[in-house]
Amino acid sequence: MNSYHDVRVMKKKNSSLIRSIANKIYSSVFEVETDTVELKLRMNYVDILRGEELVNDIKDTYMDYYPDVLYLRVEDIIAILYKDFLNQLKSGNQDHKQAVNFLLQGKKEYLNEIERVKIIQQKKELQQISPNTFILDAGIEVEEVDIDDLEPCDIVHLQLEFKIRDINRGKLFxxxxxxxxxxVKISIEDVIVIRYLNFIEQIRDSGNNKNVILSILRNLGYKKEAYE
Structure with missing residues (x-):
């Protein structure tokens, strides 16, 4: 593929067992209410790939100690990072000026290029027709695109659900x-993406951090086996 594409990466349909386990974990961390909102997070496909590889590394390393890590997804990482951003504000560990500086720097470093591409490229929407296949509709042109054919530089939409309360807290901030x-205009979606991309950059520059990974697992509600 020679051009950028806006791809909607939809949440996969899991089996009832996997969904049940995932819901229990998510509920224990985020106190799930019936009122949720779905957001579309826009980023380069390569950054989703980096997150997925981190998830695979975590599974390979900690499966024996945290068996439920089998169900970990990159969406869980993104959600817990946004939750951490809110907790830093709530606890006073990060004041408003510090948070603003972080976001302004992050927008300049991570998002401005994506916005530039959005302006200069023809808008193309990909509609998912199967877990790995998309239909690209650009004017009269219709093209079938497999997710495996996406280039790292392509731009994708990752759809996640968040508690309305958490989103409103971010909007109030x-x-x-x-x-x-x-x-500078910064949306709540920008906040979530900047927090995630900052984390991914640290992983890319320094490699996996054991303490950070264990903190993520604990905050997501994963438990060690009894013999541990």
Whole structure:
């Protein structure tokens, strides 16, 4: 593929058993309520691949100690990182000015190029017709695209559900710090993506961090086997 594409990466349909286990884990961490909202997170496909490889590394390394890690997904990593951002604000470990500086730097470093591509490229929407196949509809052109054919530089939409309460907390923060944003527009989706991409950059530069990984697993509700 020679051009950028906007791809909707839909959540896979899991078996009832896997969904039940995942729901229990998610509920224990995020106190799931019936009121949730689905957001589309826009980023380069390569950064999703990096997250997926981290998930695979975690499974390979910790499966014997945390058997339920089998059900870990990159979406879980993104969700817990956003939750951590909110917790830093709630606890006072990060004040508003520090958070704003983090977001402004992150937007400049991670998102501006994606926005530039969005402006100069023809808009193309890919509709999913199977777990690994998409239909590309660009004007009169219709093309079938397999997810395995995506290039790392392609732009994708990853859809996740969040508690409305958590999203509203983030929106309130953005409203309060608007005077410090220097007329830069930052959405709640931007906040979530910046937090994730900052984490992925650290992994890319320094490699996997055992303490960080174990903290993620604990915060996601994974438990060690009894003999541990």
């Amino acid at each position: 953005l409203y309060d710090v608007e005077p410090f944003l220097e007329n």
